[in-house]
Amino acid sequence: MSLFSRIRPARPARDEPLTPGQAAERALLMRLLSLLLQYPDAELAAAAPELAAAVADLPPSPAADHLARFTAWFLRQPAHAREMHYVDVFDLRRRSGLHLTYYLHGDTRRRGTALLALARSYRAHGWETADGELPDHLPVALEFAALMGPGPGEAPLRRHRRGIRLIHHALDDLESPYRHLLASLLALLPPPTAADREAVRRLAADGPPAEQVGLHPYGRPQTEPAPLTDPEDPR
Template identity: 40%
Template sequence: MPSDAVLYQAAALCLTYPDDDLVARLPLIREAAPQLREFTDHAAVTPLSELAAHYVRVFDFQNRHSLYLSWWRDGDTRRRGMSLVRFKELYRQHGLEFCDEELPDFLPAVLEFTARTGSTDLLTGHRDVLVELRTRLTDFGTPYASVLGAVCAALPPARTRRRP
């Protein structure tokens, strides 16, 4: 797995609801993805109950920090349904079937998809969303901002359009 793939997979783990599995994996994540050290160091010294309460405060109480990428562009509209279908279709094109445990635009799922396939299309296609989310998380003062910062830093450079 190339180093960016490891980072994307590790970031996916960091951005899911914290549980005993995450805590057990923190040393491995810290070693494999040093870009996430700010978050892993924080998570390693924070009791799980506090990590879980903080996650809920950051991600579950407001859409200001939504981890659902299509929500940022479509909100809770009909258009969002079509966006979700497009996510599922892209997963299928890469031979992956998405389970219905989460919506297909859930950022940890997109990060795992990117790690498995090497395709950064979903992430780069939502670069503006990721940057906005990183900014909002930074303003909120949460260690999750450093996870988004590492993801944004790993994205391939934005393509510039050539003028004819």
């Protein structure tokens, strides 16, 4: 079974100044990003040649170029190396975690409210996340964008673009090939404003809001505020 069958065909966006071909291409880019940002399990590894071929067939663009750089790396790596690298950069480092509401709300009550609002927004558009998936997980938000189009579908990505930019900076500092996936996504989002750049700088320096009530991005309790740095990570 093709890995693309995990995701239903994208619906056309309403009131978007895109041709049908452009809308389909953008949906495919979002779908590819959603798949490639998931944990590289055996199913994803088996589908890697198919995904790389889909990337190679994309019309030239900055987003497609970054995707091609990532898939070239992905195809060269042994399975265990891909898995270890994914866990290292996404599961063991707060600055490059993939749960978007953390960057906006930190470990506060407001994060729980934001997660609930996001899940309700998905349901209002006739879509449910899989069991156990938080609605703010970046691959989930990308899947929703692929399904619903640049208007309502990409609204969660635009709302959390500062967190996405911070993840990209963290991956770039680590020289992780996954930085190309974030760069590809950023090429599809509105360019940053001066306020965006300043907010990302503050997030990198100070971390998100801290409060000892709410959800940790990976479900683990905390006993003290958590800046976006790792005690054993000098970067």
